[in-house]
Amino acid sequence: MTGISKKEGRNFFADTVKDDNREVILNETAVRSLGIPKPVIGSRIFSPVNPKSGKATYLNIVGVVKDFHFSSLKNEIGPFMFQP
Numbered sequence: 608m609t610g611i612s613k614k615e616g617r618n619f620f621a622d623t624v625k626d627d628n629r630e631v632i633l634n635e636t637a638v639r640s641l642g643i644p645k646p647v648i649g650s651r652i653f654s655p656v657n658p659k660s661g662k663a664t665y666l667n668i669v670g671v672v673k674d675f676h677f678s679s680l681k682n683e684i685g686p687f688m689f690q691p
Contacts, residue, residue, distance in 0.1 A: 616648040616670030619691045628691050632670035637686035647671055666690075 619630060631652070633641075643650050651665040674684045 611675050612673040614671045614673050616668070618670060619689075629664060629666050630669045630691065631666045632672060632689040633668060634672050634684070634687040635674045636684055637688055638671055640686045643668070 614635065616632070618632070619628075633643075633647075638647055641652060643652070647668055648670070650668045652668065653663070654666050655663050670689075672689075675687075676682070676684060677687055678685075
C-alpha cells in the first residue's frame with residue numbers, strides 16, 4: 608500500500624496471511640458508509656459471501672487508511688476495502 612496513508616491500526620503481516628484470512632483494511636469512507644462505531648479497530652463486519660469458501664463470514668478490521676482516489680480524480684471517493 609505504497610503512497611496510502613494509514614490512519615489507525617496496522618497493515619497485514621506476511622506471516623498471518625492465509626488462504627482463509629479474514630482481516631481487512633478499510634478507507635475512511637467505508638467506515639462512515641458502514642456506520643462502524645469507534646473503536647473501529649477490532650470491529651467485525653459481515654460478509655455474505657466469502658470468495659474462497661462461498662459461505663458467509665465475518666471480517667476483522669485491522670486498519671483504516673485515509674481516503675484516496677482509486678479511480679478518476681473527477682469521481683467522488685468511494686468506500687474501499689483491502690484484503691490480503
